[in-house]
Amino acid sequence: MTNSLSARKRAGRFVALPAAAATALTMAACGAEPAGDNATAPGQAAVAVAEPIAVTYDGGIYLLDGKSLQVAKDLPLPGFNRLNPAGDDKHLLVSTSTGFRVLDAATATLTDAEFKAAKPGHVVRHAGRTVLFADGTGEVTVFDPATLGNGLPQTRQYKTPQPHHGVAVELAGGELVTTIGNEDERPGIAVLDKDRKEIARNDQCPGVHGEAAARGEAVVIGCETGAVIYKNGTITKVTSPDPYGRIGNQAGSDASPITLGDYKVDEEAELERPTRVSLIDTESATLKHVDLGTSYTFRSLARGPQGEALVLGTDGQLHVIDPAAGTVTRKIAVTDPWQEPLEWQQARPAIFVRGGTAYVTDPSKKQIYSIDLAAGTKTATGALPAAPNEISGVTA
Numbered sequence: 001m002t003n004s005l006s007a008r009k010r011a012g013r014f015v016a017l018p019a020a021a022a023t024a025l026t027m028a029a030c031g032a033e034p035a036g037d038n039a040t041a042p043g044q045a046a047v048a049v050a051e052p053i054a055v056t057y058d059g060g061i062y063l064l065d066g067k068s069l070q071v072a073k074d075l076p077l078p079g080f081n082r083l084n085p086a087g088d089d090k091h092l093l094v095s096t097s098t099g100f101r102v103l104d105a106a107t108a109t110l111t112d113a114e115f116k117a118a119k120p121g122h123v124v125r126h127a128g129r130t131v132l133f134a135d136g137t138g139e140v141t142v143f144d145p146a147t148l149g150n151g152l153p154q155t156r157q158y159k160t161p162q163p164h165h166g167v168a169v170e171l172a173g174g175e176l177v178t179t180i181g182n183e184d185e186r187p188g189i190a191v192l193d194k195d196r197k198e199i200a201r202n203d204q205c206p207g208v209h210g211e212a213a214a215r216g217e218a219v220v221i222g223c224e225t226g227a228v229i230y231k232n233g234t235i236t237k238v239t240s241p242d243p244y245g246r247i248g249n250q251a252g253s254d255a256s257p258i259t260l261g262d263y264k265v266d267e268e269a270e271l272e273r274p275t276r277v278s279l280i281d282t283e284s285a286t287l288k289h290v291d292l293g294t295s296y297t298f299r300s301l302a303r304g305p306q307g308e309a310l311v312l313g314t315d316g317q318l319h320v321i322d323p324a325a326g327t328v329t330r331k332i333a334v335t336d337p338w339q340e341p342l343e344w345q346q347a348r349p350a351i352f353v354r355g356g357t358a359y360v361t362d363p364s365k366k367q368i369y370s371i372d373l374a375a376g377t378k379t380a381t382g383a384l385p386a387a388p389n390e391i392s393g394v395t396a
Contacts, residue, residue, distance in 0.1 A: 046104075046107040046108060046109045047072055047073055047107065047108050048106065048107060049063050049064075049065060049066075049072045049073070049105065049106060049107070049108050049396075050065055050066060050067060051065070051066030051067060051354075051393070051395065051396070052064065052065070052066060052072070052105040052106060052108070052393055052394055052396065053065075053066050053069070053352070053359055053368070053391065053392075053393040054083055054092055054103065054105055054391070054392050054393060055083075055361060055368065055384070055388040055389070055390065055391045056081050056082070056083055056388070056389045056390045056391075057347075057384070057385075057386040057387060057388055057389060058347075058386060058387070058389070059076060059077070059078060059386070060074060060075050060076040060077045060078075061074075061075045061077055061081065061083070061094065061103070061110070062074055062075075062384060062385075062388070063075065063105060063108035064368065064382055066354075066370075066393065067380065068380060068382070069368055069369075069370060069380045069381065069382025070382060071382070071384065071385070072108055073108035074385070075103075075108065075110045077094070077096070077110065079096060079097055080345050081094050081095065081096055081390075082094070082095035082390055083095075083103075083390045083391065083392035084100070084123035084392065085123075085125060085392055085393075085394065086102070086123075086125075086130060086145050086148055086394075087125040087128075087129070087130040087145030087148075088145040088146055088148055088394070089394050089395040089396045090104060090105060090106045090148070090394055090396045091103060091104055091105060091145070091148050091394065092105050092392055092393075092394065093115075093123055093130075093132075094110070095120040095121075095123075096114075096120070098114065098116065098117075099114045099115050099116040099117040099120055099134075100114065100115040100117055100120050100123065100132055101113070101114045101115075102114065102115075102148065102152075105393070105394045105396065106394065106396035113151055113152050114152075115132055115141055115152060115155075117132060117134035117136070117137070117139065117141075118134050118135070118136025118137050118163075119134060119135035119136035119165075120132070120133075120134060120135070121133045121134065121135040121165055121166065121167070122166070122167040122168075122210075122211070124167060124168065124169050124211060125145070126169050126170065126171070126213050127170065127171055127172040127217070128144065128145075128146070128172075129142055129143070129144060129145075129170045130142070130143055130144075130145045131168050131169060131170050131176075133166050133167050133168050134163075135163060135164065135165045135166065136163055137159065137163050138159055138160035138161070138162060138163040138164060138166065139157060139158075139159050139160075140157065140158040140159070140160065140168045140176070140178060141155050141156075141157050142155060142156045142157070142158075142170050142176075143155045143156075158176060158178070158192070158196055160178060160179075160180065161180070162181065162182040162183070163182065163183055164179065164180075164181040164182050164183055164186055165183075165186070165209070166178065166179035166180075166181065166186065166208075167179055167209075167210065167211045167221070169211055169213065169219050171217055171219070172217060173194065174193070174194025175191055175192065175193055175194065175199070176191070176192040176196065177189060177190075177191050177211075177219050177221070177230050178190055178191075178192065179208045179209075179221065180201070180203070180208075181208065185206075186206075186207060186208040186209070187203040187204075187205065187206055187208065188201065188202045188203040188204060188205040188206075188208055188223075188228065189201070189202055189205060189208060189221050189228060189230070189235065191230055191235065199233070200230070200233065200234070200235050201235070202228050202235040202237060204223075204225075204228075204237055205221060205223035205225070205226075205227070205228045205237065206223055206224045206225060207223055207224035207225075207246060207248075208221055208222070208223055208228075209221075209222050209223075209248040209249075210222045210247070210248050210249050210250050210261070211250065212250035212251055212252030212259040212260075212261070213252045213254075213259075214252050214253070214254075214256060214257050214258060214259050214280075214282045215253070215254055215255060215256055215257045215282075215307075216231065216257055216282065216283070217231070218230070218231035218257065218282035218283075219231070220250060220252070220259045220261075220280050220282060222246070222247035222248045222249070222250060222261060223237075223240075223246070223247065224244055224245070224246045224267070225239055225240055225243075225244070225245060225246075226238045226239045226240035226245060226247065226287060227247050227261070227278075227280050227287070229280070229282050229285055231282060236285045238280060238285050238286065238287050239287075240263075240287060241287070242265045244264075244265055244266070244267045245263060245264075245265055246262075246263070246264045246265070246267075247261040247262060247263060247278050247280075248261075248262060248264070248298070249261065249262045249298040249301060250262075250280075250301070251301040251302055251303050251309070251310075252303065253303040253304075253307040254307075255303075255305070255306055255307030256303070256307030256323050256324075257281060257282045257283045258279050258280060258281050258282065258307075258309075258323040258324065259279070259280045259282065260277060260278070260279060260301055260303065260309040260310075260311070260321070260323065261277065261278040261279075261280060261301070262274060262277060262278065262296070262298060262301065263276045263277055263278040263289060270342070271340065271342050273295035273314070273340055274295060274296070275291055275292050275293060275294060275295055275296075276289045276290065276291045276292070277289070277290050277292065277296070277301075277309070277311055277321070279309065279321075279323050279326055288326045289326075290321055290326050290327070290328065292311060292313055292319050292328065293315075294313035294314055294315040294317075294319075295313065295314045295340065296311050296312060296313050296314060297314075297340045297348055298344070299312075299348060299349070299350035299351065299390070300312040300313070300349075300350075300351060301351075302351045302352065302353045302358065303353065304320070304353060304356075304358075304373050305353075305355060305356050305373070307323060308320055308321065308322065308323070308329075308373075309321035309322075309323045310351065310353065310358065310373075312334070312349055312350075312351045312360060314337060314338050314339060314340060315337050316333060316334055316335040316336050316337045316338065317331040317332060317333055317334060318331065318332040318334050318351070318358065318360070318371065319331055320332065320373075330376060332371060332373075332376045332377075334349075334360050334362075334369060334371065334378070335349055335360065335362045335364075335365075335369075336364070336365075338364065345389075346389075347361075347363035347387050347388065347389040348363065349361055349362055349363065350388075350389070350390060350391050351391070352391045352392055352393055353373075354393050354395065356372065356373050356374055357370050357371065357372060357373065357379070358370070358371040358373055359371075359391060359393065361388040361389075361391050362388075363387035363388055363389070364387075366383065366384045366385070366386065366387050366388070367381055367382060367383055367384065368381070368382045368384060368388060368391070369381050369382075
């Protein structure tokens with residue numbers, strides 16, 4: 001196994017471990033930190049950005065006007081940076097080498113406010129709460145995104161028994177669904193009540209990775225052998241039909257009880273380019289596949305305003321899937337055909353959906369497109385100085 005393959009597997013694929021010991025609890029109320037000066041480039045002032053869209057590039061972040069797709073501001077930021085919606089209508093969280101840094105997208109201001117985290121990983125928004133997971137420590141940080149503003153909000157924290165590349169979701173009733181494992185192996189999930197006492201566990205989910213929430217507050221976590229669903233106090237395993245059938249990246253919708261996921265079957269592949277996606281029905285606890293006839297990547301999955309499943313294929317088309325029927329209902333031409341690069345950090349077309357509009361990046365042309373999902377047409381094209389990588393946005 002090559003070093004590059006090992007790195008990719010550490011980033012998104014895991015193997016099984018016996019059930020972890022009883023969970024450790026470190027609950028704390030953290031006071032607000034001062035944000036300090038806004039981190040803008042010398043000579044640049046904060047600007048108002050309408051319906052902002054943010055895209056990363058090698059060396060910074062572009063803030064775009066969501067209608068015209070023109071660059072409103074360029075925020076230099078060295079390193080490989082990732083974008084996550086913070087959970088409100090104004091802020092994004094930028095995963096850097098030191099933590100989750102707060103970006104005020106509405107004013108295109110990268111603030112000094114930062115949730116410190118060793119190896120910042122997943123950011124999950126659900127039920128009016130935002131949950132951060134630090135892979136380097138296993139620390140879970142929960143906060144109310146409505147309180148983001150000057151400095152950092154009050155937070156509650158929990159620490160998993162051992163650090164690992166994981167994810168956590170807090171439900172409306174206060175339960176915390178979190179992955180379990182260590183830096184080498186991840187076998188499943190545990191569910192804690194609002195006082196952080198364990199109430200459920202399943203360790204039959206090897207290679208646990210990724211999450212999505214469906215209508216009815218069902219949480220789905222992917223495995224190398226299918227997925228697990230937590231709903232109404234019960235964990236249910238949905239087993240894949242293949243001995244190795246990995247679901248690692250998902251997209252959920254409040255408008256549908258079905259989650260959309262990827263699906264890979266070659267455990268030894270240096271880079272598998274799958275053509276099938278998975279649909280997990282959280283009401284019947286069943287798994288269905290849809291073969292698109294083209295490959296896609298982990299940045300290809302999204303959901304539409306009616307719960308429709310959206311997959312950006314390497315054929316350059318946006319495949320619209322009826323999740324209940326499990327059929328492709330429409331294809332929207334967006335980019336030229338493309339091929340997934342070997343390294344997961346390298347830029348490839350990515351999709352972000354806000355309301356009835358899909359935004360798709362095109363690194364090869366240094367462009368970004370907005371697509372009216374109802375009409376199936378492009379409504380704007382934006383030119384970028386550098387190739388875009390990740391994409392996100394807010395409604396402000």
